[in-house]
Amino acid sequence: MKNAVNREIPDELLQNGRKPFMGSGYYEGTEYRKDAPSVRVREKSFETKLLPSIREAVQKCGVKDGMTVSFHHHFREGDYIINMVMKEIVALGIRDITIAASSVGAAHDPVAEYIEQGIVTGLQTSGIRGRIGEAVSHGKLKTPAVLRSHGGRVRAVERGEVHIDVAFIGAPTSDCYGNARGVGGKSDCGVLSYAMVDAKYADKVVVITDTLVDFPNFPPSIQAVDVDWVVVVDAIGDPKKIATKAARMSQDPRDLMMAEYCARVMAATPYFRDGFSFQTGVGGASLAANRFLESMLVEKNYKIKWIIGGITKPAVDLLNKGLVEMIVDAQDFDVDSVQSIRDNPRHYEISVSQYASPGNKGAFVNKLDFVILAALDVDPDFNVHGITGSDGVLRGAPGGHPDASAGAKCTIIVTPLVRGRMATICEHVVTVTTPGECVDVVVTDYGIAVNPKRQDLLASLREAGLPLKTIEELKDEAYHIAGVPDDLEFHERVVAIMEARDGTILDVVRQIKPMKL
Amino acid sequence: MRLIQTALAGTLESSDAQVMVENAGTGIELSIESDVINQYGRQIRETVLETLARLGVENARVRVIDKGALDCTLRARVECAVFRACRIEKDFPWGGVIR
Structure with missing residues (x-):
């Protein structure tokens, strides 16, 4: 059926309560109960949450087939975290993984390979560039990618429409309990705003840093009470691509x-x-x-x-x-x-x-x-x-x-x-x-x-x-x-769903037809 | 017009097109690369073929690398490349086959 912006939304997508876009403010005043994470209790005195490697963190968190793992994009095109974590998940033979990221880009080209191999089968993101975008557009991802605004992503997590099994949060600094900040390290990104919802709603939370600092790392962006494990790596990203030089004011x-x-x-x-x-x-x-x-x-x-x-x-x-x-x-x-x-x-x-x-x-x-x-x-x-x-x-x-x-x-x-x-x-x-x-x-x-x-x-x-x-x-x-x-030509198959910020379907992206002149 | 040598016109700057023409075989052999081929490829081809016909070029291999040029730019680049390929360097037919 056609939605409120006159886009044709296939009926098969409008199941399990999914609605076409009805106009802004459709859910104003409605009530819901927020999703909640499961918590593994640490009641007794203990010294540290440090683990020696990402692989060990993946294992300790019990990552298994079919799970959803999440990432933030404060490191932008300088990010090393997604590739480091996905490499270990793949090496452990885990399959059918959904990546729920606040954005993915050319820094994550290796993930396109995992999509083509059918290891990564779901993608939820607010930005998509590089080879991942090409792989999805050519219909390589098993399920339609879900594209959301930044606010829409948080809403989907808060409402439990996406439940994150394990969040891997790259942090410029962290202490041994997982109090993490966006400043004070080798690769500062300033804030960790995108990761905050992941820390609050994921069942397991791993902080990955390249600058371990004394406890307590205050005031924290990500609080230790939400963090299961901490891993120290050599580099979380390329500092030059994380915080770039200021763009020159346009002279155009x-x-x-x-x-x-x-x-x-x-x-x-x-x-x-x-x-x-x-x-x-x-x-x-x-x-x-x-x-x-x-x-x-x-x-x-x-x-x-x-x-x-x-x-x-x-x-x-x-x-x-x-x-x-x-x-x-x-x-x-x-x-x-x-x-x-x-x-x-x-x-x-x-x-x-x-x-x-x-x-x-x-x-x-x-x-x-x-x-x-x-x-x-x-x-x-x-x-x-x-x-x-x-x-x-x-x-x-x-x-x-x-x-x-x-x-x-x-x-x-x-x-x-x-x-x-x-x-x-x-x-x-x-x-x-x-x-x-x-x-x-x-x-x-x-x-x-x-x-x-x-x-x-x-x-x-x-x-x-x-x-x-x-x-x-x-x-x-x-x-x-x-x-x-001329109009672009597409196949029937839907490769991505563009959600409105309230979770209704605003539009769909279809698989592209290669151009022949 | 008969092409004598291989010639090039235009640049790879945004909103320009680079056109290469060479004398070859019979008929027009046209290849197009373009950033906007999906939406404008058909029009680029028509513009290039029309311009070649207007100039009376019947046999040529033509390669267009388009960076989002408008039709007026494309026409100018094709005209320039053809005249260069014909070694015509003065007395251009302004208002004649060059419009």
Whole structure:
């Protein structure tokens, strides 16, 4: 049947209580009892939870066929943990494993091999890139991968839709009892926000670190009371790829023009006032918006109350200049943000449940005023896509996009109208990752479109003299420049399910057909 | 037009295309590599073949490595490669077969 964003969801997926996307806020006010982990009690006095190797930890945790193991992606493309753990699981002859990660990427290419060999048979993630994405897109994974937003992943764990048997949590520092932190080690990632739900809900929890510190490692991101075992390895990841050098502020005139439009859109809305809240993605134009925002804040003598999200240098700069009161942080992208969370008392670590889960009693995103995010394509209903490449292969991440978009009072999507011949405003997006009802404004280099359901914003932006177009006009302009694209061809078989943040099915990804000219 | 030598035009930069033409056999032998082949491969082929026909090139091996070029760019790269292959370096027919 067709769901609320007009996508055809196969009936065979709509079983065991699974619903098609019904529109945002469908579960508002409903109640449920949270899932809970089993606990192996340590009542007596003992010295240490240290084990000599990952293999021993895998064995002690009783990993066996059919189990679900989980990982976080704070080490991004520098992560060694997933490969180290999976190598041992495979070496022990364990099969039918589901990986429940907060994201996977090119750092995990060896896992594609395990998928092809039928050892890894399930994948649940909020991002998918590299060879794993290709393997899944070509139908190599036995069961459809499940793709969720960051908040949606936490919700699924809290509700028990995913029950994690063993969580393997890489940590820059840990003590011998498993109090773990994102700072103080050789490969700091700043925060361990994604792993917090895993620590609270997995039956067994293993902390893997390369920097063992004295007990107690305080204040901890992951608490020893939730940790079964600790393993020390030579390296948890490549520090250069974990916290990268800050991205240079874009000098691309197109990015700068769009960034300025974004700042002007913000300034034109009633939410632009002293003490607003703000999030940006990490795309060139989104980041550059910070620069234009700064002068507008100074001019009006406004301060931002809080900045949230994945944190980068521009947010840290605003904090250091006293233009933002606090940063609430669920992921760090560069050395500047890692240093800031370590040293600045107004920079706080939060869990991803606090950040974005739609399954708790109210997350931070619900109180966001503005979010500026990128998109691969946008359709005339403002549905946003951000997970597959132009060839239909999985190569992206919904990440926190659907969560922040659903929560913010003003969601701004910024994208060039044409990107390497791809018309970004188009008739059909490949996969809906954020429903259009959560998107308010689309900023392009050829004009700005406002979602017709936001007549209030339309009036504000018109009054401010911004270059407004309808979304259809933008689409026609894009097709005029790039030509009307042919549709991608897919097989019937569903290779991935894109869940809405509330767990209903927003869209499906099908197996790609190889292109023949 | 008759090709005399192998010639190249364009770059591998984003939004450009590199076109190589050489004199070969009978008919047009066209190969296309493109970042956007799934959505625009058919149009790239049509544009290249149309441009070759307009220039009167009947026999050639043509290789296009496309990095998301627009049609206008593709046409210009094909025209340039063909004129280079014909060793024509001046008095281009602007407004004639070159549009």
